[in-house]
Amino acid sequence: MRRYLLTYSYIGSNFRGVQKNLDLEDKLKGDPESVQGILEIAIKRFKPANCPKVVVSSRTDIGVHALENSAHVDLDHPQVDCPTWPEYMLYGMNRYFSKAHADLWIKNIQAVPDTFHARFSAKSRTYLYRLAILKPCQCQDAINQYSISVPMGEWKRCCFIGNSNFDVDKVRKAASFFIGLKDFQAFTRPASHHPEGYSTIRHINEMTITPGLPMINSIHDSRYNLYNFWDIVVNAKSFCYRQVRRMVAVLIAVAQNKIELDEVKLMIEDPQNNGWNPRATTAPPHGLFLTKVEYDPQDLIIPKQTEEETTKEIRSICD
Template identity: 45%
Template sequence: MRFLTEDTRHFIRTDKGVHALLSSAHVDLERHTGGGYDPECLTVGFNRYFEKAKVGLRVQKCQLVPDTFHSRHSAKCRTYLYRLAVRKQNAPTLQKMGFKYLAEIPFSEWRRCYFIQNPEFNVDAMKQAAALFPGIKDFRSFMGASRDDRDIRTVRSMKELCIKPGQQFLSDDYMPSCKHYDFWEVTCKGQSFLYRQVRRTVAALIAVAQGRLTVEDVQYMLDVPSKDSWNPKAVTVPPYGLFLVNVEYDPQDLLYEIN
């Protein structure tokens, strides 16, 4: 019997350095005595084990699915979120011995958000560049180098790339240093992504917002898909700002028929 499990890793990484708020996996289970498993009992049993083993993982739901279902290959859409915090123009900086230090980073956001200390940040230009990405395109320029990338199909369908104001995890009452930053969320949706594609996409958007790249520079990277087309002025953003927030499936692929 094959089961789909939906789980939450509370700030626990999927790939190295990346967080997952909602992920999924499938598992084949068979009783040696015959008979099936109750999905709700499995959910409780898994979570009891994870709690006892002190694993930062919680299963939200188990569901019986057909043997043809695959948690990775059957996914129709994945949603990633990248969190940014841009220092405000009037944010205080620390100065000591002639050196100008950066604004304080709230501990509640440490390694859960990418902090940008340069307050020169044009969000309108960033949104203009983001509008170039949705659609079926060859994103080879935005793929990070990997060992097994020779035969990878680099044409992908990006359904959505949007930028909107974000928010901090804790209020200013508990983390007053958060008020020195403007928080932004970059949401990227698609069926599948290339290695580091989302992080390099965000990097290009940030470079445009900071004036290091133009919208035309980003258009060139899309028009001429090649590892040589990547503009080094866009520095790949760190993994800790990235969250996998949802994986969607066709309901028909999840239907299990009892014989």
């Protein structure tokens, strides 16, 4: 039995989120509509002796993308000691995803110690939220999100806002309130929906708002010229359910003068009496990308056998 770390990318538009649905009548039934489920289906094609269970590091919602997510899996297979086995798995899994028309790609597979855990060993996670704000010089009679002009290259890859009222200085000021150890109770699901003992306290290491770039050069699509792109990047060890999308929603509301800076501070400093502000609408999932899950390099190194263990192993083979 050997444990492997998988790093992979995916477009979440056609997945029902990362976490698989368990069929209570047939617990071994596959779930190709989830990232976790289709990873397990691909691994089972190598016919391991055990039933592989993929443990994901980050359970992104439906519609959220990942430039790099990670997971671990334990495999009992005759070839696990072969040096080229990870490369063979990577090739086989990507070939399967291509044939299955799954928007998922394995970036790397490596053997790791049995003590490694994709979720609990993670030191931090970094998310990117992409915004496109209508330029002040443009005028669109946008009734709703479906009537604004969106470049096709950005479809379901960015959140487009057809309102040029966007104060970046206020956004950065509001973002500074999130930094550090805070209670994000107001930025996630109600307490009644959490398991007993669940904490909504999280430490945000960094949150930045910088000018972004379109995915395709504007010379190929003039609609890109209608917008200014902004990247919101946030890093922490872990996040509450929908926390990132709700933080972004509050930043957008602040930028458009729907919520005052003092109201944001109260949501963080006194969430018991200042819950979610209804003037902010949770940002859509398609603008969100998980870009990195970081680990301590030492946690990925398999300890070398001691001389005594090696000697015993050689003797057992000779006997």
